[in-house]
Amino acid sequence: MNNGNDQTAITGKKIFFLYPSALIQNEIAAELIQRELEVYIIKDHVKLRRILKKYPDSIVWVNIDNGMSEKEWDTWIRNVLADSATANIALGVFSSENNGVLVHKYIDIIKIKCGYVVVKTDTKNSIIQVLTNLKNVDAWGRRKYIRVTSDNEALTTVNLPYNNDFIKGVIKDISVAGLSCFFPVDPNIDKNSLISNIQIKLQSMLLKAEGIVFGSRMDGLTKIYVLIFTQRTDPEVRVKIRKFIHASLQARMDAEMNV
Numbered sequence: 001m002n003n004g005n006d007q008t009a010i011t012g013k014k015i016f017f018l019y020p021s022a023l024i025q026n027e028i029a030a031e032l033i034q035r036e037l038e039v040y041i042i043k044d045h046v047k048l049r050r051i052l053k054k055y056p057d058s059i060v061w062v063n064i065d066n067g068m069s070e071k072e073w074d075t076w077i078r079n080v081l082a083d084s085a086t087a088n089i090a091l092g093v094f095s096s097e098n099n100g101v102l103v104h105k106y107i108d109i110i111k112i113k114c115g116y117v118v119v120k121t122d123t124k125n126s127i128i129q130v131l132t133n134l135k136n137v138d139a140w141g142r143r144k145y146i147r148v149t150s151d152n153e154a155l156t157t158v159n160l161p162y163n164n165d166f167i168k169g170v171i172k173d174i175s176v177a178g179l180s181c182f183f184p185v186d187p188n189i190d191k192n193s194l195i196s197n198i199q200i201k202l203q204s205m206l207l208k209a210e211g212i213v214f215g216s217r218m219d220g221l222t223k224i225y226v227l228i229f230t231q232r233t234d235p236e237v238r239v240k241i242r243k244f245i246h247a248s249l250q251a252r253m254d255a256e257m258n259v
Contacts, residue, residue: 008057012141013090015039015059015134018048019067024094027123028130033246034239035131036146036176037139040253043067045076047257053085059114059139061130063094070102077110090137092130094119113137147175148245158227159199162187166199169225174202175245176238178211178228186223191215198227200237202244209233 015037017029025041032039042048045067052058060080064073077093080086092114093106103116114133119126134140149172150156156171158181169181179200189195193213200207211227218224229238 008141009138010142012038012143012146013057013059013137013139014055015061015139016042016048016052017061017063018042018045019063020061020094021063021066021096021119023121023123024061024063024119028094028119028127031127032130032134033242036144036242037134038146038249039246040250042257044257049076049080049086051253051257052080052089053083056086056088059090059092059134059137061092061094061114064102065095065097074105074110077106077112081110081112090114092117092133094126096120145175145177146242146245146249147173148248149173155201155203157201159201160187160189160195161197162189171200171202172224174200174241176229176241178214178226180224180226182219182222182224189213189216189225194230195227202241205240205244207237207240209237 015032017024017039020029020041029039029041048060052060062073062077064070067073068076077091080089080091090113093102093112093116095102095116096119098118106112106116114137115129117126117129117133150170156174158169158171158179159166160169167183167185167187169183172180172182191213194210195213196210198209198211200209210230210232212230214226214228216223216225
């Protein structure tokens with residue numbers, strides 16, 4: 001087993017949606033994001049071929065109704081699976097057409113691992129099919145939550161109530177489970193302290209949460225605090241945090257693909 005497999009067994013696999021329709025992107029991909037999967041929207045098959053060599057244990061969902069002709073899709077998919085650098089990619093196909101010939105080609109002849117999913121206006125069954133296939137290829141790994149590190153300190157901050165005032169800190173990383181942060185001046189918050197009015201700023205979003213100080217650690221001379229959100233935190237806050245994490249990861253992947 002190579003290091004890539006070892007890593008994805010822990011962190012889960014990257015899932016690329018190639019040329020998704022608006023319906024696929026807004027309903028199916030959006031649902032996967034809310035289920036703690038690492039999802040990327042890609043609209044360039046040439047750049048994706050290159051990036052898949054860097055992430056050879058990924059999953060690719062191809063919308064064969066968009067982007068290329070049937071013959072070109074056939075060639076692209078076969079080439080991905082024939083290339084030793086990307087042969088482990090798990091491929092799935094979306095189409096609005098329930099075409100028995102195409103189903104036979106992709107499932108029985110090319111033998112894609114994630115199935116042929118027919119997408120209609122009601123996407124409920126499509127989502128069930130996709131989730132089943134993702135479980136079969138261990139898309140989640142052992143990770144429970146996707147966490148993103150903050151690379152833009154000015155736009156990801158946290159305010160905590162402290163001594164009848166608020167102290168402003170910088171978020172180091174965040175997931176729906178909690179966040180880690182540091183402060184210009186260490187407030188010396190005790191472990192297990194309950195903080196009921198945490199104000200989180202994620203770029204243009206301002207969210208409120210309740211959390212418990214799980215602990216702290218030193219990073220050089222800086223004390224990093226870890227806060228765990230309680231169950232009383234509004235579920236809609238978690239939805240927005242997932243959207244922020246997806247947008248952050250997508251921006252980084254876009255930059256990586258454009259290098």
